[in-house]
Amino acid sequence: MEKIELKCLSEEQLSELLCGLSEKPFRAKQIYQWMHQKLAVSPEEMTNLPKTLRQQLSERFSYTVLEKVVMLVSKDGSTQKYLFRLEDGNVIETVLMRYHHGNSVCISSQVGCRMGCTFCASTIGGKRRDLTSAEMLEQIYAVMRDTGERVANVVVMGTGEPLDNYENLIRFIHMLTDENGLHLSQRNITVSTCGLPEPMRRLADEKLAITLALSLHAPNDELRRKLMPAARACTIAQLLELCDLYFRKTGRRVSFEYSLIEGVNDRPEHAKQLAELLRGRNCHVNLIPVNPVKERDYRRSNFTNVLSFRKILENGKINVTIRREMGSDIDAACGQLRRRYMEDPE
Numbered sequence: 001m002e003k004i005e006l007k008c009l010s011e012e013q014l015s016e017l018l019c020g021l022s023e024k025p026f027r028a029k030q031i032y033q034w035m036h037q038k039l040a041v042s043p044e045e046m047t048n049l050p051k052t053l054r055q056q057l058s059e060r061f062s063y064t065v066l067e068k069v070v071m072l073v074s075k076d077g078s079t080q081k082y083l084f085r086l087e088d089g090n091v092i093e094t095v096l097m098r099y100h101h102g103n104s105v106c107i108s109s110q111v112g113c114r115m116g117c118t119f120c121a122s123t124i125g126g127k128r129r130d131l132t133s134a135e136m137l138e139q140i141y142a143v144m145r146d147t148g149e150r151v152a153n154v155v156v157m158g159t160g161e162p163l164d165n166y167e168n169l170i171r172f173i174h175m176l177t178d179e180n181g182l183h184l185s186q187r188n189i190t191v192s193t194c195g196l197p198e199p200m201r202r203l204a205d206e207k208l209a210i211t212l213a214l215s216l217h218a219p220n221d222e223l224r225r226k227l228m229p230a231a232r233a234c235t236i237a238q239l240l241e242l243c244d245l246y247f248r249k250t251g252r253r254v255s256f257e258y259s260l261i262e263g264v265n266d267r268p269e270h271a272k273q274l275a276e277l278l279r280g281r282n283c284h285v286n287l288i289p290v291n292p293v294k295e296r297d298y299r300r301s302n303f304t305n306v307l308s309f310r311k312i313l314e315n316g317k318i319n320v321t322i323r324r325e326m327g328s329d330i331d332a333a334c335g336q337l338r339r340r341y342m343e344d345p346e
């Protein structure tokens with residue numbers, strides 16, 4: 001039988017588990033804090049627990065800790081990219097970005113991805129499996145242990161489609177914001193999706209104060225379907241309706257991600273169409289010059305085109321920023337480091 005993973009359990013579930021071991025329920029809070037606040041790497045470290053209990057925890061349960069395989073630092077020192085090995089040998093990527101307003105960690109939500117976006121390296125080998133909530137949390141904890149620095153923001157924008165791993169994602173968010181864990185504010189968490197309608201509807205009902213980012217990348221359905229197979233499931237109009245629903249239920253405006261690919265989606269007419277589409281909406285657009293991926297022949301828009309694209313949106317009274325590029329010198333585009341490693345682990 002597979003062992004229960006301690007770091008996936010809520011305090012309440014821990015307390016039930018301890019009852020089963022004839023232990024005092026107050027131990028649950030201690031253990032939870034050791035795991036999620038003090039970031040202990042094993043039950044052995046939990047020194048205010050009786051030795052026998054520590055032993056039982058080590059022997060009877062599993063305890064996820066990620067192993068650092070590679071860490072690359074960008075030339076300017078602002079970005080660090082980690083490759084971590086999971087218990088089953090799979091590897092995942094995590095990125096730390098140091099901004100003026102604090103550190104941001106970008107985590108993966110799955111091993112690989114099955115969404116098939118044509119410009120993305122993460123999807124090339126398909127999806128291997130979902131990450132557990134403990135594996136999502138551990139990416140943040142491992143970065144904190146490695147750097148000794150605090151984390152202010154978490155973005156679920158690494159490899160994988162978070163809404164394709166819904167239950168684990170929601171558990172992860174609750175644990176990350178728990179007062180006996182890192183106690184992040186929900187407002188400092190962003191979840192990015194390629195636009196899965198059913199889970200988006202469900203997410204609105206969770207009434208979380210997290211930021212939802214929608215990967216749009218095209219101003220019309222025809223082009224979007226060429227770039228993103230997931231777009232076949234639903235139209236942009238339907239997605240925008242879901243974004244409105246999310247805003248109504250949570251009061252949080254949605255961000256739209258738009259990766260600019262030379263000659264594909266970066267022309268003035270695309271910008272005009274996008275401005276028309278989003279007119280009057282309380283939203284924010286992030287323009288990201290596409291990161292070229294070795295296996296794909298897309299090129300990044302030249303900077304003049306990026307600026308004129310932004311200008312057209314601004315003229316349409318749309319909030320827009322150009323995503324500062326960080327770490328492109330260290331394969332920071334989704335899934336690139338992992339792919340390189342899988343091709344040549346040396």
Ligand code: SAH
Pocket residue numbers: 115117119120121156157158159160161162192193194195213214215257259288289290291292293333334
């Ligand atoms: N599956 C989720 C989250 C992971 S991808 C989603 O689709 O939103 C995070 C963001 O990076 C998405 O907006 C994705 O479309 C974008 N992206 C993927 N590959 C990229 C590349 N090569 N260049 C620029 N952006 C890319």
